[in-house]
Amino acid sequence: MGFQLSASQLRNYHDRGYLCLASHFHRDEIDLLRSTAKEDRELENHAFKKSDGQGNPVSLSVWNHPGDDIYGMFARCRRVVDAAEQILGDEPYHYHSKMIMKEAGIGGAWSWHQDYGYWYHNGILRPQLTSCFIAVDAATERNGCLQVIPESHTMGRLEHRRVGQQAEVEPERMRAVLENFRVEHIAMRPGDVLFFHPNLLHCSDANHSEAPRWSMICCYNARSNQPFKESHHPSYTPLHRVPDSTILSLGAKGFSRDTSGPGWLQKETHQDTRTTPDRE
Ligand SMILES: O=C(O)CCC(=O)C(=O)O
Secondary structure, three states: OOOOOOHHHHHHHHHHOEEEEOOOOOHHHHHHHHHHHHHOHHHHHOOEEEEOOOOOEEEEEEEOOOOOOHHHHHHHEHHHHHHHHHHHOOOEEEEEEEEEEEOOOOOOOEEEEOOHHHHHHHOOOOOOEEEEEEEOOOEOOOOOOEEEOOOHHHHOOOOEEEEOOEEEEOHHHHHHHHHHOOOEEEOEOOOOEEEEOOOOOEEEOOOOOOOOEEEEEEEEEEHHHOOOOOOOOOOOOOOOOEOOOHHHHHOOOOOOOOOOOOOEOOHHHHHHHHHOHHHO
């Protein structure tokens, strides 16, 4: 194994439902991802907007398979995949990645939710997945950093309902959670990462600042937890890990125009499962 979390880091993840790793990516690596992504017309062409129910759009691109581009190097590098393997206690496979483009002044909010609130509907039996949130831009309270409720993953999967074009935890329960648990704002510098459990409650505010807040989130499922039915995200597909050094040696390679592509998700597909109440 090329990268190892310490026993106390793993314990923190399992106890609190998340783990922050400061400067997990070096400055030149994250600068390369940022400059490539912000110039990448394919990434932009596949972006779709969802209303946040508060008057602002949430803009994101979602793809299923990591390729040989810079995004694939981040999603396949040992610093991420080996950590995911330790967290899951099983071989991880790539479930999907997304770029969240929370633009200055307009980027929308995300309501309180658990990712397993909707992945459950994709035929996944156990919450044995993990997400790696990579700060591409700095994330602060002002530009809508992620907020989490430590230990909320121990509540199990909660009921969700539709708000705008998103899913959120049913309000009566969410009010009780907020009265009894502490909210933590996860301020991050570019290159910091946050691994989090699929039942961890999280949300983020709209971006009312002048600073964009882009982030890339890579999600992994355990091989033994592959879905029992087909959905818009893949079942087990071997993940070819790359050495960390390939990020810089590859350079500024964005998405290609290849017709097969990385398995882009369309707005309709993504909305279907995430926001339709009777499928939540
Ligand atoms: O980027 C954010 O602020 C939240 C993203 C999120 O919650 C999600 O993709 O499930």
